[in-house]
Amino acid sequence: MAELELQNVIKEFGGLRVIHGIDLKVEDGEFVVFVGPSGCGKSTLLRMIAGLEEISGGDVLIDGAVVNEMPAAKRELAMVFQSYALYPHMSVRKNLAFGLETMKVPKAEIEQKVQEAADILQINELLERKPGQLSGGQRQRVAIGRAIVREPQIFLFDEPLSNLDAELRMQMRVEINRLHRRLGATMIFVTHDQVEAMTLADKIVVLRKGLIEQVGTPLELYNTPANVFVAGFLGSPRMNFLPGTITSVSGTTATIELEGGHSLTTEIPNPPAQGEVVTLGIRPESLVPVPEAEAVLSGEVQIAEQLGGETYVYVALPHGGTVTVEIKGQARVEAGDRLFLGFEGGKFHIFGADEKVIRHA
């Protein structure tokens, strides 16, 4: 177990900068998830920590020691790859033992560690099989087992669940969570799936275009996103964004006129000047049907998705754009209905013209 620190880490590929100076601290035993859209640099960052990718600038520290020049094997990390990367010609047992054999660990000790890992992951009956004879979920387990036997300081996961089907993904998510609790090890997990990020992480690092957008616990990021990107990236269905203009300001009270004519007045600590363009963000669950007189928005229902426990309603606004509304239970709404919507308990965010948040819900 160990702490990890990134200090102004930069990565360039032939002059093209893909990681623009990242500072981050991962505490001992923490489960950190790097999340972001494809091409945001999250995998590159992980590979730099692993030692598979050279560091163009800045420092990577493990337990306070700079490891930039240290070979991957010496960093005492283990990595689980997206494609599992099991050795196809070796049995599961051999796959698990290979790293230890390379490190010249005594045979009896290898045997014991392989057995322990197999017990933890319940893959005892698979030990003599070749990877080609395993299902996707089993392969994934073996790949994790290969990481466990080495008792690494830090576990690195590079989108390990993206090749699994939805149900298996959920199951493995729970198992990885359980594994983290059981081993208490520091883990860094890369994914583009915000649900994985929300459910697994102690701390989420949202990345975009090689820069950190925000770092925080899942609920911090969900409740107080720093900008439009983070607000839109986390949460499913996605947050609704409504363009508006500041029509009047008095002290910390501002009035915003939304497209379509509705206005609302709210407190903003440092309100922008009159006439400035802002974006109002509201989560689908905070949009509620209200009587016509109280409505902030209104529109025609395009599609109503009945999921049983909740209903997702997609409402087309008269001035273009669509909002998603999440209604608890089985709402009696059909396509073509007219729906009047209000903001539940003022739970909306306001983002300035630079997309940074200026008011939290």
Added chain:
Amino acid sequence: MKALNESRATKVRRQVLRHFVLGFASILMIYPLLWMVMSSFKPDELIFSDPTALPTSFDLTSYFQGWFTFRESFTTFYMNSFIIAFFAVVGNLMACSMTAYAFARLEFRGRKIWFVLMLGTLMLPYHVTLVPQYVLFLKLGWVNTFLPLIVPKFLAVDAFFIFLMVQFFRGIPREIDEAAIMDGCGPWRIYWKIMLPLSTPVMATAAIFSFIWTYDDFLGPLIYLNDMSQYTVPLALRAFVDSSGGESLYGELFAMSTLSLVPVFIVFLAFQRLIIRGVALGALKR
């Protein structure tokens, strides 16, 4: 209905014609081989007097006589051929796979240029380098030994095999290498423990071709081997034909030629299974 029948008749006619043409072409191609095998069982005088006739009896005289015609028996020639072919196969597999691994996976200065240069040597005919090579080996005192036929194979001179292996190695997912790096492997261990075991199909292919080409090679042994005790099978076969106009031993020649095909068949059959197994292994990999 009539049109349908007609078209079916045309189809049958076309099929028959196709089979006839293909059958004829096959016979045309295999005939020299059949003739050789048939002639090996005939007495010398019947070989040319009635070239198409099937042998009336399976007379093995030519085989026994052919084996012991020369000062050295064919046991020696086969041993020589096998020794050279064995080392050529081992040398080619080792040296070419290492070179291919370097080209496929390692980073070094000028890798692309070296690769192109290496491929360029494919276009160089053997005969162009023959004289300088001969002079070189003469100066080294290697002429009339097996060394000129063996040592170069350990220096990865066969660009074709290197190219074949580079292509194969590139097909192995890089993540497997990276997993091995995380497991503490250096390039050598990755090559030995990961790449080679995963490359049986390409290794078998290279081994088969390497064996057949070396075993069949006539020009190389002809140039470098002068002493009959060092002759390979093709050289010995040539010795049956008297180029100075004297009597040639055709019965013995055909008998020994027929026999000389056997190792090629065996090697092909043995390694072919490996190729098939290798392909099946590859199919399981995602």
